[in-house]
Amino acid sequence: MVLDASGGQPQTRHTPAARAQGGLLVLGLFVVLLFAIELVNAATFHSLNRTFGLRPRSADGLLDILTFPLFHANLGHVASNALPLIIFGFLVFMSGLRVFLTAVAFSWFGSGTLVWLIGGWGITVGASGLVFGLFAFLLVRGFFNRNWWQIALSVVLFLTYGGILFGILPGVAGFVSWQAHLGGALGGVAAAMLLKPRRVPQERQATERKS
Template sequence: MGGLGSSRSEVAAGTAERAKTGLLVVGSFVALLFVVELINFLTLRSLNTIFGLRPRSADGVLDILTFPLLHANIGHLTSNALPLIIFGFLVFLSGVRVFVITLSLSWLGSGAAVWFFGGGGITVGASGLVFGLFAFLLVRGFLNRNWWQILLSAILFMAYGSILLGVLPIVAGFISWQAHLGGALGGVLAALLLKRPAR
């Protein structure tokens, strides 16, 4: 019995440490976005012109690495900040590897979709990351057949499911549905790659 109690306390301590680290990592990333937004504001949005994603341009390929760090204005950033923290934290609870893979595929999927299929103009914003993390959280429970993860999926869908309309091209002309759809597909791909082997 003593061994079982010790094992449970170690698991709880590990989960608490992971949660603490997750809040630090995700919070620091969002704080970085606000620092970039301040610099962008002070330089009259010049960063968007230089590092925003320009579809189908040869030098725009590198912009895939930078465009989620930029935003059109503080309101744009603020609308992404809270879901980034919530979804990023929940994904991080599954481990650093899961978080890094999911964020990376969401980032690349969002950027690739905009580069190949984006309209005219420059695209900026971290909403593709939001959609990727959200999509991962929605589907992973069903792939893993984990009832706790499915329950979390249901709760998140009821709270944030309406944002999925953002993957449709008919919602609003100023919203990059390509970034949203590409990010979401990246999140689903991450869930498939990280699917637990069947026992």
């Protein structure tokens, strides 16, 4: 917290406006990074995918979990992930940096882990697992938090983007990794469960009121 030099009034860095600015900056820089990596990747004939893409059920593939969302098949692949990443990521970021980082981490590792365990024999790249994870987080967190505003947002998001959930089904699109989508979505749900408010027992609440 800082003081306003003009009136001595406290200002906080956690206002909705500050969070909105921070969210746009973080998501914008991340998307710019994805495009920059893809430009370098394309210039090397996508040789980086063979190095940093996720190779299922291989010892080296465990390290690929840390890198595979940063690489894509082409610029169109990056573009298809960019807008939903910004939208969903921004909405999650509005709940705070800790919530955002938790949702991203669970989506990232959930997506990579499931691909490593049951993915096909090819190399998997792309940030769509993060998209599905953040989307799933937004869909379910209101129900865990018992927050009607968050539930209303989840309904709006489902009506607008719910069609992407078909991407978690095997065989719907042969050229995409449904394992990455499903793993990311499961990670997002797990993050929402972890971050739900803890209920204080009624006996403890009564004790705290008396004290």
